[in-house]
Amino acid sequence: MTAQLIDGIALSKTLRADVAARAAALPRRPGLAVILVGEDPASAVYVRNKVKACAESGLHSVFEKYDADFAEAALLARIAALNTDPAIDGILVQMPLPRHIDAQKVIAAISPDKDVDGFSVQSAGELASGLPGLRPCTPFGCMKLIESTGQNLKGKHAVVIGRSNTVGKPMALLLLQANATVTVCHSATADLAGHVRQADVVVAAVGRRNTVTAEMVKPGAIVIDVGMNRNDEGKLCGDVDFAGVREVAGWITPVPGGVGPMTITMLLVNTLQAAEKAQGLAR
Ligand SMILES: Nc1nc(=O)c2c([nH]1)NC[C@@H]1CN(c3ccc(C(=O)N[C@@H](CCC(=O)O)C(=O)O)cc3)C=[N+]21
Numbered sequence: 001m002t003a004q005l006i007d008g009i010a011l012s013k014t015l016r017a018d019v020a021a022r023a024a025a026l027p028r029r030p031g032l033a034v035i036l037v038g039e040d041p042a043s044a045v046y047v048r049n050k051v052k053a054c055a056e057s058g059l060h061s062v063f064e065k066y067d068a069d070f071a072e073a074a075l076l077a078r079i080a081a082l083n084t085d086p087a088i089d090g091i092l093v094q095m096p097l098p099r100h101i102d103a104q105k106v107i108a109a110i111s112p113d114k115d116v117d118g119f120s121v122q123s124a125g126e127l128a129s130g131l132p133g134l135r136p137c138t139p140f141g142c143m144k145l146i147e148s149t150g151q152n153l154k155g156k157h158a159v160v161i162g163r164s165n166t167v168g169k170p171m172a173l174l175l176l177q178a179n180a181t182v183t184v185c186h187s188a189t190a191d192l193a194g195h196v197r198q199a200d201v202v203v204a205a206v207g208r209r210n211t212v213t214a215e216m217v218k219p220g221a222i223v224i225d226v227g228m229n230r231n232d233e234g235k236l237c238g239d240v241d242f243a244g245v246r247e248v249a250g251w252i253t254p255v256p257g258g259v260g261p262m263t264i265t266m267l268l269v270n271t272l273q274a275a276e277k278a279q280g281l282a283r
């Protein structure tokens with residue numbers, strides 16, 4: 001059996017067309033502010049892709065780039081200004097930030113209504129409480145990828161590998177909300193392979209290549225690869241041994257072309273949602 005590929009670029013295209021149509025129907029264009037502090041080359045690429053994606057979906061965006069020694073107080077002042085800027089519906093401060101800046105302070109400074117990353121305590125609390133709100137983009141995108149298989153999660157066993165605030169924890173909560181039975185594995189898990197073997201859905205968000213191998217995967221499982229690593233040849237690869245696992249799984253996401261583009265797509269969706277709310281349209 002060879003797994004079906006879940007194409008994050010194709011799904012992104014469909015969802016971004018919907019964003020564009022809904023954005024065009026609004027009296028005022030949704031606006032996203034993207035802030036980058038420092039010179040990390042990978043961050044610069046991701047941020048450029050986010051700004052480009054906004055333009056392609058008819059969203060307004062502003063990009064602010066600051067030197068690595070930009071003061072925390074100055075960054076907080078920029079966020080305060082954007083919080084009250086009526087042209088801006090979403091604020092994204094690219095992570096990681098330089099060490100002299102307290103990321104938690106920065107996240108807390110963003111108005112919860114403009115928290116399109118879904119990283120704030122309010123957004124996390126809304127997700128954990130089953131209330132509507134802005135969901136973290138990567139796990140939100142993973143849910144769309146899983147939904148695109150057409151498989152109902154009710155009664156299925158999902159195993160999340162990784163427990164970060166940005167991916168693993170919110171992923172587990174979203175799967176729970178979709179009626180899956182959820183196990184969260186992490187670096188201190190005693191028998192990772194034993195847990196993954198039980199999984200109808202595997203979400204790998206570890207940051208280490210070849211964490212999930214063919215002999216760990218239940219035949220027919222849905223395998224979602226959040227990893228972003230480099231192999232020995234310097235090529236982008238995920239946490240899953242793609243070549244091996246695709247021979248066992250039912251569905252699998254590639255890296256690149258899987259979760260990455262969907263993370264950006266859900267950022268657009270969240271910005272649209274924030275704009276619709278700001279303009280009095282409930283969603
Ligand atoms: N405040 C904040 N919000 C984020 O959402 C955020 C962040 N900080 N910091 C860094 C991570 C990482 N991230 C990615 C988004 C898209 C791709 C993406 O489009 N990847 C392409 C490949 C890109 C390539 O070739 O390098 C793909 O998987 O096909 C990757 C990574 C968002 N992040």
Ligand SMILES: [Mg+2]
Pocket residue numbers: 112113122133
């Ligand atoms: Mg709110």
